[in-house]
Structure formats: structure tokens, C-alpha cells
Amino acid sequence: MFxxxxxxxxxxxxxxxxxxxxxxxxSLGYTMVYGVLRMINFANSEIFMWGTFGTVITxxxxxxxxxxxxxxxxxxxxxxxxxxxxxxxxVAGLTAIFVEFVAYRRLxxxxxNRLATLISAIGISIALQEVMRLLTDSRPxxxxxxxxxxxxxxxxxxxxxxxxxxxxxxxxxxxxxLERFIKLSRMGxxxxxxxxxxxxAKLMGVNLNRVITTTFLVGGLATGAAGFFYITVFEYTKFNxxxxxxxxxxxxxxxxxxxxxxxxxxxxxxxxxxEVYASAVLGTQWKAVTVFIxxxxxxxxxxxxxFGEAVQTxxx
Amino acid sequence: MNKKIKGSLAVVTAAAVAFGxxxxxAASAAVKTYTIGYQGPLSGGEASTGIDEQNAVKYAIKLFExxxxxxxxxxxxxxxxxxxxxxxxxxxxxxxxxxxxxxVGPAYSGATIASLPYYKSVNMALISPSATRVSLTDPxxxxxxxxxxxxxxxKDDLQGPALAKYATAGVKDAxxxxxxxxxxxxxxxxxxxxxxxxxxxxxxxVGGDSxxxxxxxxxxxxxxxxxxxxxxxxxxxxxSQAAVFIKQLRDSGSxxxxxxxxxxxxxxxxxxxxAAAEGSKVTGVGGLAGVDPKLEADFKKKMGVSSxxxxxxxxxxxxxxxxxxxxxxxxxxxxLAYVKAYSGKSISxxxxxxxxxxxxxYGLFAGFTTKNGVLVNTGIVK
Numbered sequence: 001m002f003x004x005x006x007x008x009x010x011x012x013x014x015x016x017x018x019x020x021x022x023x024x025x026x027s028l029g030y031t032m033v034y035g036v037l038r039m040i041n042f043a044n045s046e047i048f049m050w051g052t053f054g055t056v057i058t059x060x061x062x063x064x065x066x067x068x069x070x071x072x073x074x075x076x077x078x079x080x081x082x083x084x085x086x087x088x089x090x091v092a093g094l095t096a097i098f099v100e101f102v103a104y105r106r107l108x109x110x111x112x113n114r115l116a117t118l119i120s121a122i123g124i125s126i127a128l129q130e131v132m133r134l135l136t137d138s139r140p141x142x143x144x145x146x147x148x149x150x151x152x153x154x155x156x157x158x159x160x161x162x163x164x165x166x167x168x169x170x171x172x173x174x175x176x177x178l179e180r181f182i183k184l185s186r187m188g189x190x191x192x193x194x195x196x197x198x199x200x201a202k203l204m205g206v207n208l209n210r211v212i213t214t215t216f217l218v219g220g221l222a223t224g225a226a227g228f229f230y231i232t233v234f235e236y237t238k239f240n241x242x243x244x245x246x247x248x249x250x251x252x253x254x255x256x257x258x259x260x261x262x263x264x265x266x267x268x269x270x271x272x273x274x275e276v277y278a279s280a281v282l283g284t285q286w287k288a289v290t291v292f293i294x295x296x297x298x299x300x301x302x303x304x305x306x307f308g309e310a311v312q313t314x315x316x
Numbered sequence: 317m318n319k320k321i322k323g324s325l326a327v328v329t330a331a332a333v334a335f336g337x338x339x340x341x342a343a344s345a346a347v348k349t350y351t352i353g354y355q356g357p358l359s360g361g362e363a364s365t366g367i368d369e370q371n372a373v374k375y376a377i378k379l380f381e382x383x384x385x386x387x388x389x390x391x392x393x394x395x396x397x398x399x400x401x402x403x404x405x406x407x408x409x410x411x412x413x414x415x416x417x418x419x420v421g422p423a424y425s426g427a428t429i430a431s432l433p434y435y436k437s438v439n440m441a442l443i444s445p446s447a448t449r450v451s452l453t454d455p456x457x458x459x460x461x462x463x464x465x466x467x468x469x470x471k472d473d474l475q476g477p478a479l480a481k482y483a484t485a486g487v488k489d490a491x492x493x494x495x496x497x498x499x500x501x502x503x504x505x506x507x508x509x510x511x512x513x514x515x516x517x518x519x520x521x522v523g524g525d526s527x528x529x530x531x532x533x534x535x536x537x538x539x540x541x542x543x544x545x546x547x548x549x550x551x552x553x554x555x556s557q558a559a560v561f562i563k564q565l566r567d568s569g570s571x572x573x574x575x576x577x578x579x580x581x582x583x584x585x586x587x588x589x590x591a592a593a594e595g596s597k598v599t600g601v602g603g604l605a606g607v608d609p610k611l612e613a614d615f616k617k618k619m620g621v622s623s624x625x626x627x628x629x630x631x632x633x634x635x636x637x638x639x640x641x642x643x644x645x646x647x648x649x650x651x652l653a654y655v656k657a658y659s660g661k662s663i664s665x666x667x668x669x670x671x672x673x674x675x676x677x678y679g680l681f682a683g684f685t686t687k688n689g690v691l692v693n694t695g696i697v698k
């Protein structure tokens with residue numbers, strides 16, 4: 001039963017960490033919004049899906065790579081990768097702001113109850129998915145291979161591939177930058193202030209609307225970056241990929257303690273590793289069962305997740 | 317003109333046509349319209365299969381109308397997205413639409429099972445071009461589609477062994493890893509592949525997995541394949557997942573032969589997977605081009621696109637219903653009786669005659685290998 005785990009431990013671990021970092025970035029989209037609004041942004045999964053298309057469009061339509069073209073090298077490679085990343089972040093960031101304007105802002109101004117906002121977020125999420133379905137004729141979209149998946153080295157029998165290395169390093173860097181932003185910048189402090197006490201923050205002169213829009217934007221940027229890494233590793237997207245990834249990332253956020261940025265980090269990584277280990281040991285059919293049993297157990301003993309709730313607890 | 321007279325004239329005309337009197341002047345023939353349906357995934361993730369099938373049905377109708385000027389055929393598109401849950405919501409509407417005489421479809425097995433109760437209650441003849449699940453024509457199963465369900469495609473118990481044979485052909489002492497996508501189609505097919513492997517000399521089953529059809533990260537499955545030392549990997553799910561999987565398998569450095577069933581049989585597969593798909597083996601149905609290149613050329617001219625998956629089967633299925641209409645079977649009950657007693661030629665040259673459970677007697681599975689980004693027909697798997 002454990003033969004696969006022992007034999008392929010490092011391959012699995014690397015794959016799990018890369019997947020985990022993608023979860024980390026998506027779960028930031030959930031956790032940021034929750035921290036400030038105490039509401040789940042159900043459209044985040046579709047923001048992610050739109051983000052993946054940002055990368056596909058950049059490499060396929062702007063730089064004209066096709067399924068059969070040679071992977072890029074040197075400066076061109078860096079250019080395509082960086083512009084794809086920025087494009088995905090831009091697309092997802094703008095989508096997130098759009099979601100905030102359409103599904104949240106007006107309802108919040110009117111002081112409607114939380115359920116109305118919940119439904120409007122689900123509504124916009126379905127709309128985003130359907131629009132993409134129509135745009136892509138419901139077909140899966142393959143992304144051209146820009147980054148050749150070179151095997152850099154072999155460690156303990158596991159191949160260390162360029163795309164996984166880039167994903168792990170760059171995703172960790174993006175997470176770190178965002179975390180610093182929340183912790184140190186003026187806007188970051190305002191976000192945390194709103195998260196602690198909305199009324200007090202308003203009295204202190206914090207512009208609530210701007211803080212909320214920024215929160216959605218930052219969450220969207222992180223989610224968009226996740227879209228880029230997802231395409232770099234899996235080279236495939238489809239109008240309905242958001243659901244599975246969003247569900248997993250949301251689980252990761254809850255596991256770590258929703259609203260807590262550090263929680264998203266550890267939650268995402270644990271979930272990524274847990275998924276690959278469980279699949280390898282018990283068979284992939286047991287993946288979801290194992291993951292959710294562990295989630296339930298964690299919540300039984302730590303109802304607020306591993307690291308507790310809310311953005312304000314983000315301390316060094 | 318009096319409605320009654322018009323009606324009886326039409327009957328006379330229809331009878332004349334049925335008895336082969338083709339010299340009826342077009343001007344005097346009253347044009348009658350009859351309705352048939354096509355049910356399959358026309359939107360959603362599997363839409364390309366349904367659109368391909370429906371195109372073949374439309375093509376059959378075009379040819380039929382060109383030969384029978386006094387009959388117009390209206391095609392009702394029934395979009396079930398290949399999803400049992402959706403099928404259960406669209407089938408009742410079709411069943412209550414009295415004009416629909418018979419349905420080509422449903423395309424998918426799960427959707428068929430969900431639709432059956434509604435169609436059974438109204439004696440709607442169903443001829444599926446692609447629902448291959450064995451239980452559909454097994455009278456001891458709760459999924460049994462009789463007396464209304466028929467199919468012009470070979471069952472999975474014929475496909476499984478064919479796939480096992482084709483996948484391991486040319487591989488000495490093949491060590492085979494088989495996995496499915498947990499769908500109603502893939503799980504039984506995996507069983508038939510594994511049963512078929514026992515009859516392939518030298519082949520051994522070394523492992524397996526069952527992966528949800530929403531998976532994008534296949535690293536645990538690939539870890540298992542590597543540990544098992546498999547030289548042949550067979551996937552019984554659908555093409556979009558197969559494309560994601562094969563890329564990851566090749567990126568991991570594995571050179572094992574990859575093979576899939578008719579779920580992977582789609583030209584989108586090599587397109588999505590790119591170079592990683594080269595050499596992949598897939599069992600599927602021959603397609604119009606493989607059966608009759610002239611017909612394929614005409615199809616392309618009339619429909620504007622090439623024929624796709626299950627085009628032969630969809631074309632055959634539509635033709636059975638159309639010949640029923642031509643023979644004056646214009647009620648559901650008479651159409652169902654006509655289909656049950658039908659005996660005719662498929663464009664593949666085989667004889668279509670349904671047994672008591674709705675199956676045909678032949679099952680042709682062709683082997684395809686990916687060469688230069690295209691699935692190339694390598695002939696019937698024997």
C-alpha cells in the first residue's frame with residue numbers, strides 16, 4: 001500500500017508543493033475578501049478561470065505560439081512568461097473589481113442582508129462561467145508550450161523540472177510580497193483596520209469603498225497569478241476548471257483559518273501535499289474522502305482552522 | 317383545398333413513394349412534414365461529440381429530402397449536455413411533444429438511463445449512435461432500455477477486449493496499467509479491458525487507478541505507473557482528460573505506450589496534447605472517411621465541415637427513422653414496431669438488424685494511432 005509513497009516520495013512531494021502553492025494563491029482571493037467583508041467571494045473560482053485565459057491569450061494570440069511551435073528560450077522566454085503572468089493578474093484583478101462593483105458594492109450600500117450578496121456573488125460566478133463557455137464553444141483549450149519542461153536535476157530519484165521550480169519560487173515570492181503589502185503598507189494597514197472594526201476604521205478616516213475595492217483587487221491579482229502557474233504546469237484550461245480548483249482553495253483557506261493570510265499559506269501547502277499523498281497511498285478515488293475527513297477532524301478540534309480567523313491576526 | 321382531401325392525397329403520395337413509384341410529379345405532391353429528434357451533448361464539455369453526431373443526422377436528412385421531395389423532415393435538437401441530470405429535465409418535454417416520431421440518441425449512456433422512463437411511457441423509438449454501456453441492453457439490469465432502446469454501435473464488452481489487444485500489440489510481455497475517470501462509461505469499460513487482457517498472450521495487469529474526471533494533477537497516478545513498471549497505460553475516460561494526462565506522463569520521462577477507448581477517440585485529443593500524443597493508440601469507430609471517401613467529400617461540401625465521431629453510426633441511425641417515415645410509419649407505435657423489425661444495410665456494409673434487446677450483431681472497432689498530430693485509422697482491430 002505504501003510502496004508507491006516510499007518509491008516516489010520526492011516526486012510526489014514536489015508535485016504536491018507546486019499544486020499547494022497554486023492553492024495558496026487562489027485561497028488568498030477567498031481569505032482577503034472574507035477578512036474584510038466577512039463574506040465568501042463565491043466568484044473567486046471563476047476569477048481564477050478567467051485568469052488562466054489571460055496566459056493562454058498572451059502566449060497564443062499575442063506572441064503567436066502554437067501547439068507545434070518550439071518552446072521559447074532566453075530573453076524571449078522571460079518576456080513571454082512575465083507578460084503572461086502580468087496579463088493573468090490583470091485579467092483576474094479587473095474581473096475581481098468588476099465582481100465587487102456588480103455583486104457587492106451596491107447591495108452593501110443598500111444595507112441588504114448577507115444572503116442577497118451571497119446569491120448575487122453566485123449569480124455573477126455562473127454568468128462569468130457561461131460567458132467563457134460560449135466564448136470557447138464549451139471546448140477545452142490547450143495552451144501552447146512556451147516553457148520547455150527541462151529536467152534540471154534528479155534528487156533522490158525525483159525529477160526536478162523547470163516549470164515546477166519556477167512555480168514554487170515565483171508563487172512563494174508573490175505570496176511574500178502580498179503579505180508584506182498587507183502588513184506594512186498604508187493601504188494594508190487600512191485593510192486590517194477595516195477587518196478588525198469597520199466602524200472604528202471609518203471614524204479614523206479610512207475610505208471604506210477604496211479599501212474594499214483594493215482588497216478584491218489584491219485577491220484577484222493573487223488568484224490571477226495562480227492562473228498563470230496553473231497553465232505553466234498543466235497547459236490546459238476549460239470554462240469549468242474554476243469549480244474544482246476554487247473548491248480546493250476554499251477548503252485550504254478554511255483549513256488554515258479563513259481570513260488569515262498565513263493560514264492560507266499553510267492551508268494551501270498542506271492540502272496540496274495531502275491530496276497527492278492520499279491519492280498515492282489509497283488510490284485517487286479516495287482523495288476527496290481523505291481530504292475532507294481530515295478537514296472535519298481539524299475543524300472539530302480547531303473550529304477556526306489551524307491558524308484562527310481574520311486578517312488582523314497576521315503578525316510576524 | 318379541403319384538409320381531409322389534402323391529408324388523403326398525402327397518404328396516397330406517401331404510399332406511392334413507399335411502393336417505389338418515383339414518377340409522381342413534384343408539383344402535385346403535397347409536402348408533408350415529419351419530426352424526429354437528436355439527443356446528445358450540444359453544449360457543455362462534451363459538446364463536440366454531440367455536434368459531430370447531429371451533423372451526420374442533418375446530412376442524412378439532407379440526402380433523404382433530396383430524394384423525397386414531398387417529405388420535409390424537422391429535426392428537434394435535444395441538448396442533454398451528456399449529463400444524466402440535464403437529460404432528466406429535457407426528456408419529458410420531448411416525450412410530450414407528440415410530433416417527435418423517434419429519436420437518434422441519446423448519445424451517452426448515463427443520459428440515456430436518465431431519459432428512459434419518460435420515453436418508455438410514450439413508446440418513443442430510440443436509436444443511439446454511441447451509448448455503449450452494456451447494461452442498457454441487458455434485460456436483467458435496471459438500466460435495461462427495452463423495448464424502446466436500440467443502438468447501432470458495438471457494446472463495451474466488445475470494445476474492451478479490442479482495446480486491450482490494440483494497446484498491447486507489438487509490446488513484448490506487456491505490463492499494463494489501467495485507469496478510469498469514475499464515469500458510468502469508463503468504469504465498466506475498464507472492467508472489460510482488464511478481462512480482455514487475460515486473453516492477450518504475455519500481457520499482465522500490474523496496477524490501476526480511478527481518477528475523478530475533473531482532475532488536472534495526475535502526479536499520484538504517474539507515481540503509481542512508475543512504481544508498477546508498466547509498459548502500457550490504458551485510460552478508459554474521455555479525450556480532454558487524456559490530453560492533460562499524456563502531457564504529464566511524457567513530462568515525467570515515461571515512455572510507456574498510451575492507449576484509450578472511444579472516449580479518447582476525438583481529433584481534439586492530439587490537438588490538445590500536442591507532441592505528447594504522438595504514438596498514442598485509440599480505439600474508435602471508423603468514421604465516414606474510413607467507410608466511404610466519396611460520401612465524406614460530399615458531406616464536407618454540403619455541411620461545410622468534415623464528418624466527426626460516430627458519423628457512420630449517427631447516419632445509419634437517422635436513416636432507419638427516415639426509412640420508417642418513408643414507409644408511412646408516422647405514429648410512435650408504428651415507428652417503434654418498424655425499428656424493431658428493421659433489417660437493412662449500414663453504410664459500413666454490415667447488416668443492421670436488432671436483436672430482442674436492441675443490439676446489433678456486429679461491433680467494429682478500428683484502431684487509430686496518433687501520427688503528426690492526427691489520429692490515423694490503422695484498420696479494424698482483429
